[in-house]
Amino acid sequence: MSGLLTALAGANLIYGLGMLELGMTFSYSQLLIDNDIANMIKKVVQGIEVSDESMAVDVIKQVGAGGDFLMQDHTIRHMKTAQSRPKLFDRRMRDAWLNQGGKDVAQIAQEEAVYLLQNHKPEPLPPGVAATLKAIVEAGEEELGEKKK
Numbered sequence: 001m002s003g004l005l006t007a008l009a010g011a012n013l014i015y016g017l018g019m020l021e022l023g024m025t026f027s028y029s030q031l032l033i034d035n036d037i038a039n040m041i042k043k044v045v046q047g048i049e050v051s052d053e054s055m056a057v058d059v060i061k062q063v064g065a066g067g068d069f070l071m072q073d074h075t076i077r078h079m080k081t082a083q084s085r086p087k088l089f090d091r092r093m094r095d096a097w098l099n100q101g102g103k104d105v106a107q108i109a110q111e112e113a114v115y116l117l118q119n120h121k122p123e124p125l126p127p128g129v130a131a132t133l134k135a136i137v138e139a140g141e142e143e144l145g146e147k148k149k
Contacts, residue, residue, distance in 0.1 A: 003037065007045045014038050028113035033105060036086040043084035054078070088112065 003014045016023060017038065018031030052058070059074045069075055088108050090097050103111075 004041050007041045029109035032109045032112055033088060036088045040084040040086060
């Protein structure tokens with residue numbers, strides 16, 4: 001909730017993802033859970049587009065009260081972008097969730113963290129980026145050394 005409130009107030013940085021015990025402990029599983037939450041917060045902060053297309057004015061007129069909106073082309077086109085789509089939080093009905101093993105978010109996050117640590121291959125930095133970062137760090141270290149004198 002604190003992440004959502006600060007984002008709605010205009011903050012563009014959410015601090016502490018993956019941290020437990022006031023930052024004394026770090027958890028890869030918690031980092032993945034917090035990442036899902038941060039993505040949901042980003043979706044909320046984006047707001048809701050209000051236009052005839054996004055509000056489906058023509059579809060509402062055509063289908064009418066009590067009609068079937070779920071099978072409309074408009075619904076199908078927009079359903080994947082209308083709400084956040086977390087990777088870890090399971091939004092299925094309870095019976096479907098139980099039939100798939102009934103794992104809670106902590107279990108799913110733990111499994112995903114282990115999988116990523118064992119299998120993820122990050123893309124290499126573009127040429128020159130590593131040298132630029134090294135130069136920035138060295139300049140900062142040099143400046144700190146000068147201040148200590």
